[in-house]
Structure formats: structure tokens, C-alpha cells
Amino acid sequence: MMNYSKEVSAGYLFNGSKNDPVHRISSIFQISDGLIQKNKNAVDHTLRFIRTNCPMLDTFLDKLIGSPQQTDDFVPSTAAIVNLTKKIHEEDRRKMTNEMYVKHLFYTAYLVDEMNEEKNHTPNQRDLITAVAFLHDTIELKRKKVDTANYEAADFYNLLMTTEIEGSTVLKDWDNKDIKKIAIMVSLMTPPDKSIETPADEWHKIKREDFYFLMDITKEQVRERSEILDLDRIQLSENDFEEMAQIIRDVKVAEVLANLRETADDVMWSRDGHNNPNMRDFAERYKMFTERTEYFRSLSLNELYVAQMEADMQILNDFVGS
Numbered sequence: 001m002m003n004y005s006k007e008v009s010a011g012y013l014f015n016g017s018k019n020d021p022v023h024r025i026s027s028i029f030q031i032s033d034g035l036i037q038k039n040k041n042a043v044d045h046t047l048r049f050i051r052t053n054c055p056m057l058d059t060f061l062d063k064l065i066g067s068p069q070q071t072d073d074f075v076p077s078t079a080a081i082v083n084l085t086k087k088i089h090e091e092d093r094r095k096m097t098n099e100m101y102v103k104h105l106f107y108t109a110y111l112v113d114e115m116n117e118e119k120n121h122t123p124n125q126r127d128l129i130t131a132v133a134f135l136h137d138t139i140e141l142k143r144k145k146v147d148t149a150n151y152e153a154a155d156f157y158n159l160l161m162t163t164e165i166e167g168s169t170v171l172k173d174w175d176n177k178d179i180k181k182i183a184i185m186v187s188l189m190t191p192p193d194k195s196i197e198t199p200a201d202e203w204h205k206i207k208r209e210d211f212y213f214l215m216d217i218t219k220e221q222v223r224e225r226s227e228i229l230d231l232d233r234i235q236l237s238e239n240d241f242e243e244m245a246q247i248i249r250d251v252k253v254a255e256v257l258a259n260l261r262e263t264a265d266d267v268m269w270s271r272d273g274h275n276n277p278n279m280r281d282f283a284e285r286y287k288m289f290t291e292r293t294e295y296f297r298s299l300s301l302n303e304l305y306v307a308q309m310e311a312d313m314q315i316l317n318d319f320v321g322s
Contacts, residue, residue, distance in 0.1 A: 021057040022047055024068070028082055029100050030090060042099045049103070049265055054110050063113070064130065077173050078130045084160075084170055085134045092141055096272045101141070104262060109133035112254035115305065125243065128178060132185045132251050139190040153187035157231050177234050184226050185244050189214060189252065204284060211292060214252045219245045253299070256292050257309060263289070264312035267319050286320045289313065 031043055050057065061067075065079045085105055092101035112133050113126070121129070142151035160179045162170050171179060191210045194203055213221075219241035226236060263285065266272035273282045293309050301309075 021054075021061055022051055024061050024065070025050060025057070025106070028065070028086065028106060029102055030086055039098060042097060045097070045269065045271065046099050046103050049262070050107070053107065053261060053265075056114060057110070060110050060113055063126075064109075077127055080171050080173065081127075081131045081134050088135075088138055088159075089141070097266055101137075104258060105134050105137065107262065108136070108251070108255045108258040111258050112251050115254060115302070116250060124178070125247075128181060128185075128243075129247050129250060131178075131182050132189070132247055133254065135182065135186050136189045136251055136255060139186060143193060153183055153190075153229050154231065156186060157183035157229075176232075177236070177240075180226075180231055180234050181236070181240065181244055183231060184222065184229060185248055185251075187229060188217065188222065188225055188248055200284070204288070207288070208291065211252070211256075212295075214248055215295065217245050217248055221245070222248075253296065253301075256289075256296070257305060260289050260293070260309065260312045260316075264315040267315055273319060283320060286316050289316060 025047075029046060031047075054060065063078070064076060065082055066075050085102060089101045089105065093099065094101055094104065109130050112129055116126070116129065139151055139153065139156050142148040142155075148155075157180070160171055160174075160183060161176070192206055194206075198206075219238060222241040222244045223236075223238075226241070263272060267274075290313070293313055296309060297306070
């Protein structure tokens with residue numbers, strides 16, 4: 001983790017070699033000349049954020065999409081997850097800043113990978129964690145669109161099982177059992193539908209309950225969701241359900257910390273909250289972060305992540321208090 005800094009100027013980020021990590025993520029974020037001309041401010045801030053907050057970016061990219069120095073034809077299986085994520089979310093933007101939504105998904109994946117670096121995960125487990133981090137918001141965002149408002153876990157599973165999307169291979173190198181696991185985990189990480197009639201206070205209560213459900217999720221609850229979805233006849237073991245429960249908890253922690261880091265960064269750069277007529281919405285987000293970080297203090301998080309979390313909360317506290 002890297003503490004917040006304004007020392008990085010986005011203006012020079014594309015001046016390095018093509019093997020520079022920021023150049024390499026430009027394809028992941030689908031940064032084209034047209035996009036830069038259309039929304040240079042959002043692109044600059046995206047690249048600055050990644051450069052500042054991902055100190056092990058090059059190493060992560062090597063694991064994620066392969067190293068530019070490798071001489072064989074090996075491509076990590078997670079590269080297919082990246083390509084699928086790009087396709088699914090190519091038009092999605094973050095509401096407050098108009099940045100590409102893939103930024104949040106990428107940073108969540110980076111953070112959970114970094115946080116789990118010292119754990120004795122198998123390569124398959126690392127791939128599953130990365131896949132869930134990149135795809136954890138897919139069902140929720142699909143439901144927010146008019147043409148996919150009734151999107152369900154079965155639709156998501158069918159998407160993952162699709163052979164091709166407009167000529168691009170999807171997950172041909174992934175085992176069907178792992179695809180089923182991804183669909184179940186993303187289903188569990190998808191919050192309940194928000195009805196137009198749902199009062200704001202009730203919706204915040206629902207979101208709060210969903211957070212604690214995910215943080216305390218058990219293998220029994222994962223097994224129950226698997227039985228309810230009944231996606232196919234592929235059998236999952238008790239060890240599978242325990243593994244999936246742990247992945248969900250890990251990704252949820254990373255997702256909240258990523259969201260907090262992004263929000264604090266945007267506040268510092270006057271990109272969120274400032275001149276916003278609906279400060280009540282920001283205050284509610286601040287309240288949500290306060291509750292969730294209070295819970296995180298009871299966890300055995302690395303002191304670097306705790307320090308960053310506390311620094312980010314101080315930024316939000318100072319802003320809301322002002």
C-alpha cells in the first residue's frame with residue numbers, strides 16, 4: 001500500500017516505454033486517443049491513482065496478463081477474465097467522477113492479491129480470487145440497465161459458459177467447476193435489488209445487513225445458495241464451500257478498502273463531494289464507511305492497510321466536518 005500523495009503528475013504517465021506498467025494497463029482500461037480527447041481529466045486521474053496506489057503494479061500485471069519479457073506463448077488464465085470484464089463494463093462509468101468502472105474492479109483485484117500475498121494459496125485459488133474481484137459487481141450493474149433489469153445469477157453463469165462473444169473467446173481454459181464457483185460467489189456478493197419505492201433509510205439498513213452477512217458468511221450458506229441456484233450437475237465439496245466463503249470475505253474486505261481509498265482520493269482532488277448539492281448522499285456514504293471500518297478494526301489486517309484505512313477515514317472526517 002502507498003500513502004496518499006499529490007506528487008505524481010498525470011501529465012508524464014505516457015512518456016515511458018511500452019513495457020512501462022501504466023502503458024500496459026491502458027489496454028485494460030481501454031484508453032484510446034479518442035477517450036483521452038473526450039475525457040482527459042478522468043483518464044489522467046485514473047492513471048495517477050493506479051500509479052500512486054499500486055506499488056507492485058508490474059508484478060501484478062505479470063500474474064494477471066503475462067509478462068512482456070516472456071518468450072513462450074503462455075497466457076495466464078486470468079487474462080480471459082480481464083478481457084471479459086472489459087467487454088461487460090466497457091460503457092460503465094463511476095457516477096461521481098465519470099471514470100471507467102474497470103478502475104474500481106482492477107484496484108479491488110490488485111488489493112486483494114496484495115493482501116493475500118503471504119497466504120499459501122494455490123495458483124487455482126489465486127485465479128478464483130482475481131476472477132471474483134473483477135466480476136463482483138457484474139450482476140448488480142446489469143440490473144441497473146433497462147435492457148437487463150431482470151438479470152439473474154443463471155444469466156451470469158450462462159455468460160461465463162458462453163464460448164464466444166463477438167469473436168473473442170471467453171473462458172475456454174477455465175474448468176466448468178471453477179466457473180460455477182465464480183457464478184455462485186458473485187451471486188452471493190450481489191446486494192438485494194433496490195426498489196424505487198424503498199425509502200433511503202430502509203435501503204441503508206439492507207446494505208448494512210448484506211455487509212455483515214458477507215463478512216460472516218459460512219460454508220453452509222454458500223452450499224445453500226448453490227442448491228438454490230441449481231446451475232448444473234457439477235458437484236461441489238465441503239472444502240469447495242469453505243474455500244468460496246473465505247474468498248467472498250477476502251474480496252469484500254478489499255472491495256470496501258478500495259472504495260474507501262478511491263473516495264478519499266477523489267475528495268482530496270475535489271472530484272467528489274465538492275459543490276455537490278446532495279451532500280446528504282455523501283454523508284450517508286461516510287456513515288457507511290465509518291461502520292465498516294469499525295468492523296475491520298476487529299480483524300487481523302496488516303498494519304499498513306489499517307494505517308491507510310485510518311488516513312482515508314481522517315480525510316473523509318475532515319471533509320464532512322468542514
